[in-house]
Amino acid sequence: MIKVVIIGSGNVAQHLIKAFAKSAIIDVIQVFSRQKKAVTSLLDSNKITDNFNNLAEADLYIIAVSDDAIAKVSSQLPFENRLVVHTSGSVSLDALDKKNRKGSFYPLQTFSKKAEVDFKQIPIFLESKIETDFELLKSMAEVISEKVYKINSEQRKALHVSAVFVNNFVNHLYQIGNEICIENKVPFEVLKPLILETANKVMSLSPKEAQTGPAIRNDEQTIASHLDFLSDENQKNIYKTLTQSIQNNGKKL
Amino acid sequence: MIKVVIIGSGNVAQHLIKAFAKSAIIDVIQVFSRQKKAVTSLLDSNKITDNFNNLAEADLYIIAVSDDAIAKVSSQLPFENRLVVHTSGSVSLDALDKKNRKGSFYPLQTFSKKAEVDFKQIPIFLESKIETDFELLKSMAEVISEKVYKINSEQRKALHVSAVFVNNFVNHLYQIGNEICIENKVPFEVLKPLILETANKVMSLSPKEAQTGPAIRNDEQTIASHLDFLSDENQKNIYKTLTQSIQNNGKKL
Numbered sequence: 001m002i003k004v005v006i007i008g009s010g011n012v013a014q015h016l017i018k019a020f021a022k023s024a025i026i027d028v029i030q031v032f033s034r035q036k037k038a039v040t041s042l043l044d045s046n047k048i049t050d051n052f053n054n055l056a057e058a059d060l061y062i063i064a065v066s067d068d069a070i071a072k073v074s075s076q077l078p079f080e081n082r083l084v085v086h087t088s089g090s091v092s093l094d095a096l097d098k099k100n101r102k103g104s105f106y107p108l109q110t111f112s113k114k115a116e117v118d119f120k121q122i123p124i125f126l127e128s129k130i131e132t133d134f135e136l137l138k139s140m141a142e143v144i145s146e147k148v149y150k151i152n153s154e155q156r157k158a159l160h161v162s163a164v165f166v167n168n169f170v171n172h173l174y175q176i177g178n179e180i181c182i183e184n185k186v187p188f189e190v191l192k193p194l195i196l197e198t199a200n201k202v203m204s205l206s207p208k209e210a211q212t213g214p215a216i217r218n219d220e221q222t223i224a225s226h227l228d229f230l231s232d233e234n235q236k237n238i239y240k241t242l243t244q245s246i247q248n249n250g251k252k253l
Numbered sequence: 254m255i256k257v258v259i260i261g262s263g264n265v266a267q268h269l270i271k272a273f274a275k276s277a278i279i280d281v282i283q284v285f286s287r288q289k290k291a292v293t294s295l296l297d298s299n300k301i302t303d304n305f306n307n308l309a310e311a312d313l314y315i316i317a318v319s320d321d322a323i324a325k326v327s328s329q330l331p332f333e334n335r336l337v338v339h340t341s342g343s344v345s346l347d348a349l350d351k352k353n354r355k356g357s358f359y360p361l362q363t364f365s366k367k368a369e370v371d372f373k374q375i376p377i378f379l380e381s382k383i384e385t386d387f388e389l390l391k392s393m394a395e396v397i398s399e400k401v402y403k404i405n406s407e408q409r410k411a412l413h414v415s416a417v418f419v420n421n422f423v424n425h426l427y428q429i430g431n432e433i434c435i436e437n438k439v440p441f442e443v444l445k446p447l448i449l450e451t452a453n454k455v456m457s458l459s460p461k462e463a464q465t466g467p468a469i470r471n472d473e474q475t476i477a478s479h480l481d482f483l484s485d486e487n488q489k490n491i492y493k494t495l496t497q498s499i500q501n502n503g504k505k506l
Contacts, residue, residue, distance in 0.1 A: 067475060090467075090475050108443060110450055110465055123443040149443065158437030159444075161479050161492075162430040166444050167451045168466030169495045170423045175460035175502070177415040184411030190361060190376040190402065191412075191419050192456055197363055198420045199452035203445055207428035212363055213421030214343075222320060222343050226414050234498050239414075241494050242422045245487055249428070 001027040002140055005055060007073060008064035009033035012087050012107065016064060017042045019119040019144040026140055030056045052076050059136065062087060062105060063096075071095045083133050089160030092153045093127060103128035103137055106156055107145070110167050123147040125156055176235055215246035254280040255393055258309060260326060261317035262286035265340050265360065269317060270295045272372040272397040279393055283309045305329050312389065315340060315358060316349075324348045336386050342413030345406045346380060356381035356390055359409055360398070363420050376400040378409055429488055461502075468499035 020026045034050050063086045070086045074097040085103035096102045106125040124141040128134040141148040178188045201210045214222040230236045273279045283300050316339045323339045327350040338356035349355040359378040377394040381387040394401040431441045454463045467475040483489045
């Protein structure tokens with residue numbers, strides 16, 4: 001059994017605890033959590049600690065805390081030369097204290113507490129300084145996911161920035177669509193098939209091939225009428241910025 | 254049988270011809286197309302005409318042409334006082350020539366020739382000047398879709414603008430994600446589960462509830478590191494614009 005200690009009790013920590021619990025080769029022997037309540041439903045309470053000095057000996061320590069807490073947590077670990085990884089998309093390995101062996105174990109997904117997650121489909125990106133550490137991370141990742149990749153810190157950052165565009169920013173555009181619907185007494189409900197179809201389309205077509213609409217058609221009349229329709233300055237600004245980007249991008253071809 | 258003539262042979266026209274073909278109460282008696290080839294696989298060639306003077310008598314004429322051609326096509330129709338509708342999201346009923354009875358039959362979806370479409374799930378929005386015309390449009394729309402709505406021109410425009418945000422602009426953000434991946438030798442493939450999950454999330458949560466990421470968390474350190482990472486000025490500009498919009502929007506609560 002690979003013995004794992006998870007430090008943290010947020011969304012990522014909880015989903016990892018659940019995913020590892022199904023495995024026959026991974027044993028989550030302990031969870032460090034300042035808020036015991038967050039994880040009591042997931043494992044025996046004697047496996048939960050809020051004291052760094054009580055951390056058990058394990059093959060791997062996974063720091064699943066907020067980005068800005070990673071450095072501090074890693075410096076507080078009361079041991080040396082063990083394998084310590086974080087789960088962040090944007091934090092460099094350098095943030096981890098050098099007294100331990102470093103790595104990252106980054107599941108690329110938007111975790112929310114409510115939604116159940118099929119971990120098998122979630123890509124996991126691994127990085128480590130030492131080859132044997134990588135092998136351990138890989139064997140663990142492959143237990144819970146079918147999609148395991150080795151990347152460096154720069155690529156991980158690229159992925160994280162891309163994810164901000166295709167997840168955070170996309171969701172914000174959904175919200176603007178929702179606001180326009182509310183203002184005009186149209187149910188947001190009716191946009192849902194379009195939202196799904198838009199996402200499904202790029203499963204088989206490239207986004208460039210899938211692009212439609214007034215911007216790519218250079219339909220200036222419709223663009224002008226849409227800008228005229230929008231009363232919110234922020235919405236107008238986003239409309240202009242993205243329309244121009246689509247048009248300039250088309251010219252690049 | 255409700256006799257229908259479809260004018261046009263683009264994506265929307267073709268999908269409508271296919272959807273109506275499955276119905277026992279709707280008969281597409283004729284299609285007007287300047288490019289006969291586009292529709293020969295969909296109906297008998299003696300039902301295809303490229304001459305306005307040969308248009309058959311029907312209960313309904315559906316103009317499914319590009320937005321800027323609607324006015325001209327409707328003015329060329331060699332008859333009066335028949336029901337003539339267009340399929341555009343952004344064109345007002347006023348664009349239709351007043352010699353005929355006006356309406357709109359707007360299926361809200363992104364049609365591409367390649368992808369098969371399940372019309373049952375596509376919302377159709379109807380508008381007409383006269384109640385009896387509305388009843389005819391409604392009975393037809395309900396044959397091919399489970400989601401039929403009555404709206405006015407202003408609401409239709411709101412829907413169309415919303416659709417630009419949640420479809421055209423969202424797809425462009427997918428493309429930027431793709432570009433960042435390519436530049437950094439990471440397969441776009443790995444973003445696909447995230448893209449689907451992002452869309453699926455707003456099927457049950459509101460976009461506001463579903464919002465995650467550095468902008469909504471006001472994680473200025475990550476935002477700065479992302480902006481530093483992006484070298485393309487246009488990508489930087491979109492990143493800043495959308496981050497600011499998410500942050501301002503959060504404050505509105």
